[in-house]
Amino acid sequence: MAILPDLNYVRSIPDPAPNWRWVVKMPTLAGSRATNIGLGGGLGFSVGVNIGPVSLGLSADLPTEQLFSRPVVPFGIVDQIDFSTQTIDSDDRFQAGARTKYPRFLSMANVSITFFEDVTYATTQYLSYWKSLVVDEEHNYGLPSDYKKEIYLFAFDTISNYDPTFVGRLKGCWPTSISGLSYSNGASDKVSLVCDFAVDEATPFAAGESYGSTGASSL
Secondary structure (H helix, E strand, O other): OOOOOOHHHHHHOOOOOOOOOEEEEOOOOOOOOOOOOOOOOOOOOOOOHHHOOOOOOOOOOOOHHHHOOOOOOOOOOEEEEOOOOOEEEEEEEEEOOEEEEEEEEEEOOOEEEEEEOOOOOHHHHHHHHHHHHHEOOOOOEOOHHHHOEEEEEEEOOOOOOOOOOEEEEEEEEEEEEEOOOOOOOOOOOOOEEEEEEEOOEEEEEEEEOOOOOOEEEEO
8 A cells, every 4th residue: 555645535535624714703791781782783694404402412301592593692703713622631650760741631722713893892892891790880799500601603705605515612701801992093903802711611523424325423
């Protein structure tokens, strides 16, 4: 068997995953007091067979519209996101005259998301309100059940706009810091801001056979 792949093997390799065919679903925050944020507006897309509740490992009793309800932050407002998963810390143990490494804690780094800002500053209001659910203006801490939310990343191939080939789920998310807004007279550009989110767990789901011919299975 040749070490170098032949032409037939190269042709059988799937197309590269594009880094520009994706969308992020931000959570809807209950009881939002921001007047310029419409809870009914924003991202809306058809529910594809790849992203049903069962394929995401969710309860079959969970209403589909609850998962795919339109979020507050509209489509396209997320400019960049780096999806990562948990790391496993290692612990050194003495064994046979050498250091041997064993797994210790699962840890999850913060996830940074870059947002565009629109002329109504809906993103700033949305993130500020979410942050106030963690600690309000009077320095009262909120309940984790109120501020820990889920963020979803849907990545698509170059063919379908409905069935993502990758779904990333970030669980237990809440904002830790929101960057300032920068303005300048020297150049014309859009206003953007970066928000760091604490995350409890990140789970990737890729297109596979576990949930049917077009299901999404956990990696």
